[in-house]
Amino acid sequence: MMIDALRYFGFVDLLEFERMTVHEYSIRMIAVALRQLDQKELIHQQAWANWQIQATETRGKKEVPKYRTFESFFDKEKLENKILGIDTSKFKSESDKKLMQLMKNANK
Template sequence: MMIRFLRCFGTQDLSVFERMTIREYSIRSIACQLRQLDEEGLIYRQAWANWQVQATKQQGKKPVYPTFKKFFDKEKIENEILGIETPENNFKKDNKLIDLMKKANK
């Protein structure tokens, strides 16, 4: 936990870590993950822009990712980090449960 603190939270002062509550650590940890997600989003957006600049319109040549959201769904990842339930997340969880039940019944 201390190594993650030193790596992610932008301070080298261990007394800050020692005074930190578990709740504060959890909040800072989520903020760190969201900050990393923002940085990753910038990288993907740059890759998308580079691809768009180089794309040519030729018949029969369709892009693999027709929209940026298909390429990088930041909102979906952010919801996963924050623990926000979406119908899509619930469906995935249900599939996992169904798979486990199928294995148990074999």
């Protein structure tokens, strides 16, 4: 138990461990397990992305990359706008895009 606390919780002082209740220890161990699960998910997402980025399409007799640019593979701006609740379909002209960017910057 004490070694787990030093290993997983980042404790450097044994007094921290001694002050911890059994209930707190259990909660922290669950948190460690969930953090490890999150890391495994990230590893699997990276493997999936590596596989996806190598995808090709057949055009005529040629195999061409499915994603020609990074942005076509991962559109961060589109995802950011979705999180911020900005509907980009309303912004057609350059002045509208500039206005959208000003609104984003004002909200930071």
